[in-house]
Amino acid sequence: MHIDMSADKTPIPPASNFIRNIVERDLEHGTYANRPWAGAPGDAAQQTTGTTDPAKIRTRFPPEPNGYLHIGHAKSICLNFGLARDYNGVCHMRFDDTNPEKEEQEYVDSITDAVRWLGFGWNAFGSSHLYYASNYFDFMYRAAEYLIESGNAYIDQQTADEMRANRGTLTEPGKDSPWRNRPATESLQLFREMRDGKHADGSMILRAKIDMTSPNINMRDPAIYRIKRATHHNTGDKWCIYPMYTFAHPVEDALERITHSICTLEFEDQRPFYDWLLENLRDGGLIADPLPKQYEFARLNLTYVVLSKRKLIDLVEGHYVSGWDDPRLPTLAGARRRGYTPEGFRLFADRIGVSKADSWIEYTILEDCMRETLNESAERRIAVLDPIKLVIDNYPEGQSEDCFAPNHPLKPELGKRTVQLSKELWIEREDFMEEPTKGYFRLVPDGLVRLRYGYVVKCTGFEKDAAGNVTTVHCEYLPDTKSGTPGADAIKVKGNIHWVSAAHAYATEVRLYDRLFKEAHPGAGDRNYLDDINPNSINTITAQLELALKDAKPEDRFQFERHGYFVADQKDSVAGKPVFNRTVTLRDAWQK
Ligand code: ATP
Ligand code: MG
DSSP, rough: OOEEEEEEEEOSSSSOOOOHHHHHHHHTTTTTTTTOOSSSOOOOOHHTTTEOOOOOOOEEOOOOOOSSSSHHHHHHHHHHHHHHHTTEEEEEEEOOSOSSSSSSHHHHHHHHHHHHTTOOOOOETEEEEEEGGGGHHHHHHHHHHHOOOOOEEEOOOOHHHHHHTTTOOSSSOOOOTTTTTTHHHHHHHHHEEEEEETTTTOEEEEOOOOOOTTTSSSSSSEEEEOOOOOOOOTTTSSEEEEHHHHHHHHHHHHHHTTTTEEEEGGGGGGGHHHHHHHHHHHTSSSSSSSSOOOEOOOOOTTTSSSSOOOHHHHHHHHSSSTTTTTTTHHHHHHHHHOOOHHHHHHHHHHHHHOOOOOOOOOOHHHHHHHHHHHHHOOEEEEEESSSSEEETSSSOOOOOEEEEEEOOOOOOGGEEEEEESEEEEEGGGGGSSSSOOOOOOBBBBTEEEEEETTTTEEEEEEOOOOOOOOEEEEEEEGGGGGGTTTTTGOOOOOOOOOOEEEEGEEEEEEEEESSSSSSSSOOOOOGGGGGOOOSSSSSEEEEEEEEEGGGTTTTEEETTTEEEEEETTTOOOBBBOOOEEEEEEOSSOOOO
């Protein structure tokens, strides 16, 4: 689907969507109005001692700390934190760290950084709402024992192959395990032995007892606890059994008193189990009403990138990019280094909206959001990216003079800065043409052009190297034509080119980034997505910049006039020697 956004700019407040409608309906009906909150996550006994929750709604952003966040996560962050912000609620920052493998502090730090960078936080109503799901292991274990005792779970000792064979298919019902009707006391004893390390990994598993003939395969006695001897980053070796994600997630939501649990569409078929589990635990008095409700929305699919942690890991580990924060990667760390703005991401999230139908969003929509926010915020500077010399033969040797360039054409209050003009300048190679094509209004032999913020000059000649490339253009300036002086416009010219004084320039590395993939849908059909990598996604050049850019601090963003938006690289810039990354061109160069 292609979304035409021309009619719908910056919706303030954010455009309505089906999730906002649900929240508004719940607020109107008071669904969550008199819900007690004990000030921290907890079971029914704890929560019911609390006072009325000051937060009108509770949402959560629950990443697994097993990778870096990507642009898809930004959609979920803006949605969940945005709802909390707009409806006087709280969004919990929750690390879903129930899987003992692959979770690292490096990921935890990068995730909190990314969420804060996007402009969101988890301090609200006087406390922090940063939670770790692994802190709920004790309760999860208790909940599992309760399910066994109440006849709603059993220990299965079928082999993995038997379990697979008996699960059935989409068209055929499953078959009951021979262990399904063992006495609860036996299951309870085995479960305790599992916990105590008396059984081998994979030798048995705890399953919910629901319905092996259910048309929804997720309801055919899903596994809820498995044996896994693995050291957990938070709980160490305390546990050798771990809950399955589908069991852990609803429990986490319930303990944290989440009202609206928003997830992506793949979880739609899990919703019946989500409700089954929480209703059972509520009936057993373990968790308090009202129960959280799950709602699903379409995940973000963006053309020309891949948004899957596994593929991103492949790109990093296969050295297709320089690291997790490579400016070409769709990670938030990469986007930040690329110069993308948090405002741009929030605008993007509002603009693409939230729906229940999977679709592809055009990458240019994201770029347009970045352009729009940068156009507002970025000061203008001058840069010559592909320099050739321009010598003003009638300008005195060794002399220079001030010219005045506005910092922001839309914000006169930001004033003007001084740039130096002298006899030798750098101009863009493409701003001179020996044999001009039709409609070319820049510098040509014997032609006139205005040096932006300076004089009108007339071309008097040019020099070439042995290979036939122009190296130097000669011209003469017309003294009464300086921009901003009376009568400067007496001589009309069609072209206007930018320049920097050679004696006052700062030469530095500039990286011109392009898309990492050359195909809109990397890996579509039977292609390997790695074969769709754009071989020319980075072009590193030495550019001549106006001197003021030498003082740019890491992450300072600018518009280089006529070229696009650039940022001083966060990592490779040294004080007084910044290098720049191109964030986005002024216009979409890919559009045909
Ligand atoms: P991936 O599919 O890239 O491995 P994930 O879903 O495993 O991502 P989690 O850490 O589980 O990553 O995600 C945290 C939250 O971000 C989840 O609630 C998930 O629904 C949401 N999320 C992940 N990818 C997207 C996406 N492309 N669009 C919208 N939300 C997403
Ligand atoms: Mg996941």
